[in-house]
Amino acid sequence: MEKEEIHLIIEVQRKFFASGRTFEPEYRLEILKKLRSLIILHEQDIVDALWKDFHKPEFEVIATESRFVIKELNNAIRNLRKWMRTERVYTPVVHFIARSYIIPQPYGQVLILSPWNFPFQLAFMPLIGALAAGNCVILKVSSQVPYISGVIETILKGLPVELVALINGDHTINDYLLVQKFDYIFFTGSPRVGKHVMRKAAENLTPVSLELGGKNPCVVAADARLDFAARRIAWGKLINCGQTCVSPDYVLIDKRVKDEFLDLISEEVKKFYGGQPEKSEHFARVISAENVHRLNGLMKSGEIVTGGTSNAKTRYVAPTIIKNVKPDDPVMQEEIFGPVLPVIDFEDFEEVYDIIERNPKPLSTYIFTGSKKLVREFLRRTRSGNAAVNETVMQIASPYLPYGGVGTSGMGRYHGRNSFKTFSNLRSVLVKSNLLDIWLRYPPYSKIKTKIVSFLMR
Numbered sequence: 001m002e003k004e005e006i007h008l009i010i011e012v013q014r015k016f017f018a019s020g021r022t023f024e025p026e027y028r029l030e031i032l033k034k035l036r037s038l039i040i041l042h043e044q045d046i047v048d049a050l051w052k053d054f055h056k057p058e059f060e061v062i063a064t065e066s067r068f069v070i071k072e073l074n075n076a077i078r079n080l081r082k083w084m085r086t087e088r089v090y091t092p093v094v095h096f097i098a099r100s101y102i103i104p105q106p107y108g109q110v111l112i113l114s115p116w117n118f119p120f121q122l123a124f125m126p127l128i129g130a131l132a133a134g135n136c137v138i139l140k141v142s143s144q145v146p147y148i149s150g151v152i153e154t155i156l157k158g159l160p161v162e163l164v165a166l167i168n169g170d171h172t173i174n175d176y177l178l179v180q181k182f183d184y185i186f187f188t189g190s191p192r193v194g195k196h197v198m199r200k201a202a203e204n205l206t207p208v209s210l211e212l213g214g215k216n217p218c219v220v221a222a223d224a225r226l227d228f229a230a231r232r233i234a235w236g237k238l239i240n241c242g243q244t245c246v247s248p249d250y251v252l253i254d255k256r257v258k259d260e261f262l263d264l265i266s267e268e269v270k271k272f273y274g275g276q277p278e279k280s281e282h283f284a285r286v287i288s289a290e291n292v293h294r295l296n297g298l299m300k301s302g303e304i305v306t307g308g309t310s311n312a313k314t315r316y317v318a319p320t321i322i323k324n325v326k327p328d329d330p331v332m333q334e335e336i337f338g339p340v341l342p343v344i345d346f347e348d349f350e351e352v353y354d355i356i357e358r359n360p361k362p363l364s365t366y367i368f369t370g371s372k373k374l375v376r377e378f379l380r381r382t383r384s385g386n387a388a389v390n391e392t393v394m395q396i397a398s399p400y401l402p403y404g405g406v407g408t409s410g411m412g413r414y415h416g417r418n419s420f421k422t423f424s425n426l427r428s429v430l431v432k433s434n435l436l437d438i439w440l441r442y443p444p445y446s447k448i449k450t451k452i453v454s455f456l457m458r
Contacts, residue, residue: 013163024133028080029101039069050148054241054286054287055285057282060284075416095430100428106418107183116142120152123141123152125414134424139167162370187211187415189213191409205332211245214335216249219365219367224370228368228390235314236271237391238319239393241339247392253346269319303322305321322342326411349374364384365387383407402418440452
């Protein structure tokens with residue numbers, strides 16, 4: 001898309017927002033319902049496109065892309081009028097006589113920059129929140145997933161371009177968009193690019209949400225239900241070929257149960273994908289040959305338990321478990337973002353906390369244990385955007401849990417009502433009565449006035 005065309009679309013959207021149409025709840029609901037119908041209509045196209053882009057199984061498309069989004073739409077449609085209500089709040093006595101309330105208002109024009117790993121879900125989830133809140137949206141999708149980008153374009157053609165417009169192109173288009181004046185920017189991607197987005201946003205003092213990633217630790221205690229832990233960790237790691245920002249990045253396991261766990265998780269991988277995962281229809285592919293080469297380098301750490309093979313031509317990397325990994329090995333120095341799982345054993349939990357603290361704050365932390373005391377200690381001593389106990393990944397599937405990172409894993413929260421709040425300016429309003437005008441705050445001041453104020457503002 002030419003830059004002149006992009007500039008024209010931006011101007012058209014600004015004028016449309018100024019008309020006030022998006023402030024109407026009926027209009028927002030109409031758009032959300034139409035979007036839901038369009039997604040359902042094109043659901044098979046979504047499945048086909050993601051298979052072509054990176055061999056994504058139909059089950060994973062339905063569970064983590066199309067129906068994930070439809071569920072979010074249903075929640076927004078069902079609750080939008082409630083979310084839009086003016087919220088009365090307590091008014092301190094010092095403001096007597098007055099009332100206070102909060103009005104959620106749209107920011108205006110929003111830029112959403114979505115990634116390639118869950119290209120449908122991570123484009124539409126923030127889009128739903130932005131539209132529900134009454135904003136106009138410019139959506140930029142990744143050029144690495146051309147087939148699903150085409151389906152997204154087809155879907156969005158069913159909505160007014162003055163409300164939401166899809167932009168295609170390479171990173172130069174991203175840079176062009178980032179120098180434009182938007183009212184809010186929502187970015188999902190790597191911490192490296194997130195820093196660039198934040199620098200550009202700072203030039204216009206534009207508020208941002210950054211949904212990034214990190215090295216998510218997964219701790220397995222000696223008292224864990226090992227068969228469940230192995231199955232849930234294997235699934236959480238290997239869904240979408242490990243290209244999931246909340247997937248377990250590495251396992252820290254009690255030395256006493258390490259060997260049993262390694263046998264169990266190897267067996268689970270075989271149950272999932274058979275003896276030849278490359279031929280399985282249930283295992284996705286890495287996004288590019290470049291990433292295959294990067295993952296090959298990381299697999300040189302430690303000792304391979306299972307997997308370890310790859311094919312850059314078909315973008316295949318086998319589900320790989322690595323043992324005898326050291327905290328200083330290359331595989332522990334970056335987010336893996338692929339189907340490679342390093343396993344490190346420990347003797348006491350001080351080692352666990354020390355290894356986790358070596359890395360920047362992760363997006364997710366996981367622990368498998370039957371001890372409530374250990375869970376409380378783990379949640380107290382670690383920091384992350386979200387966490388799960390005896391589970392992986394599934395914490396992001398609840399619209400009632402805010403989703404987002406902390407520190408280098410991101411900032412801002414969304415999903416469910418939190419998406420609506422993220423894309424709304426929560427405008428504070430104080431309404432003062434004209435029945436009285438109390439003399440207390442006006443000069444000249446006196447000791448009695450000071451004492452009264454001190455009492456009222458306890």
